[in-house]
Amino acid sequence: MNKDKQVPLSVLVIDDEPQILKLLKLILESKGYRVFLASTAKEGILEAAQRRPNIIILDLLLPDMNGTEVIQRIREWSQVPILVLSAVDQEREKVQALDSGADDYLTKPFGEEELMARIRVLLRRLQPQADLQVFRTGGLEVDLVNRRVFFQKKEIRLTSTEYGILRLLIRHAGKVLTHRQILQEVWGPRGVDQVHYLRVYMARLREKIEENSLQPKLLLTEPGIGYRLMILDPDQNGIK
Incomplete structure (x- = not known):
């Protein structure tokens, strides 16, 4: 008899730095998450629509579109938790991202434990x-x-x-x-x-x-x- 297997939670990472994509994939998969990657805003929006991830980790500095605009585009049809992960450490950019619909903001470089703690908090939003x-x-x-x-x-x-x-x-x-x-x-x-x-x-x-x-x-x-x-x-x- 086949037993139903629990589907792992999924994370979409949108970042144009190959090293960051590789690092996050390694960290998240080691914690049991299924990971999807995108290196441009256009690809990220498409992946978000097709994959329907449980959470999105988004860089603000993308080659084809500002991350704030990506947040606004996704918020037109989804309330998926969005964690901004960026080297930009200016208050103005943080406020813009949060006002646009991001749920939290973590500045690069980041610690693995803090990253996972932020993700756990955001995923609690999935509870009814x-x-x-x-x-x-x-x-x-x-x-x-x-x-x-x-x-x-x-x-x-x-x-x-x-x-x-x-x-x-x-x-x-x-x-x-x-x-x-x-x-x-x-x-x-x-x-x-x-x-x-x-x-x-x-x-x-x-x-x-x-x-x-x-x-x-x-x-x-x-x-x-x-x-x-x-x-x-x-x-x-x-x-x-």
Whole structure:
């Protein structure tokens, strides 16, 4: 009798550097992933459409098209997690990539362990969102059904705006959200330039759900870009 075999998760790498393609293929296949490679933007978009990978790793500097445009093209028809991997380390390029629809950004040169950790976080997005009822990480517990927040088993009172920010970060846990993305979602189109409001509310949130608000472990700042809610309990996957 034939037994069904579990199909490995697939990764599409779009990069014009042969050495990077070879390295990523070696790393990812050793972890059990199926790997597809593309060295141009046009080839990458075609592969994304045909292969339907579980995650895309994308370089921004491609010979035939800017990586940001590749993200925008793919986002027209797919919400596949996209991890930008690039030698470009300018805040402006990072923000553009994230605002265009990328889920995370890792700068070359990169460490294998950090790369795999970022991939694991992004792949958690493949879980059905209907199961997201209670979120847990690092002493924080949020009952999303009843809108109750606990830290170190003690219930915390949040304002509606504070809860809105936290709920948004939970929905994208592990992912960098730009200032503009958060402001647009919580305050609306007229609030996208009010970064000082966001800083004030993030400071208040840290005072309520961090052991030390001056050295946060949950709500991390990405300087000049935005914020990230960390998943600190890998065994729990953050989601119950």
